[in-house]
Amino acid sequence: MARYEHVARHVIDARYLGDYKVWLEFNDGRKGVVDLSDDLYGETFEPLRDKDRFAEFYLDYGLATIAWHHGVDFAPDYLYDRLSAMH
Numbered sequence: 001m002a003r004y005e006h007v008a009r010h011v012i013d014a015r016y017l018g019d020y021k022v023w024l025e026f027n028d029g030r031k032g033v034v035d036l037s038d039d040l041y042g043e044t045f046e047p048l049r050d051k052d053r054f055a056e057f058y059l060d061y062g063l064a065t066i067a068w069h070h071g072v073d074f075a076p077d078y079l080y081d082r083l084s085a086m087h
Contacts, residue, residue, distance in 0.1 A: 009080045010064035016055045022066065024079060032083040036074070044072055 013025040020037035040048045047070060048054045060067040067073035 009076050011059060011066060011076055011079065014057065014059055014066050016057070018051075020051070020054055022057070024066075024083060026076070026080060026083075030080070030083065034079050034082045034084070036082075039074070048072065 008028075010027040011024055012027050015023045017023055017033065019035075020040065021033050021035050023031070023033050025031045036048075036054075039045065040054075048068065053068070057066045057068050059065075060073060063073050063076075065073050065076040065079060
């Protein structure tokens with residue numbers, strides 16, 4: 001598994017909002033919502049189509065992002081780029 005601790009942006013807080021949407025806060029203070037519903041395709045992400053399983057993500061400090069116990073994560077820079085700012 002890749003490690004992202006060398007990246008400048010780190011997820012420091014995350015909350016599940018439902019329907020594959022996650023509220024995130026990054027170490028630079030940027031906060032917002034990422035909708036990952038269109039990103040859950042392919043063999044690796046297929047298990048996360050189950051909303052209950054998707055909701056079981058955790059904040060992995062070594063990877064600096066959200067992850068799931070079966071070895072799936074999204075790179076923090078990818079999440080940062082997909083973030084819809086909260087106003």
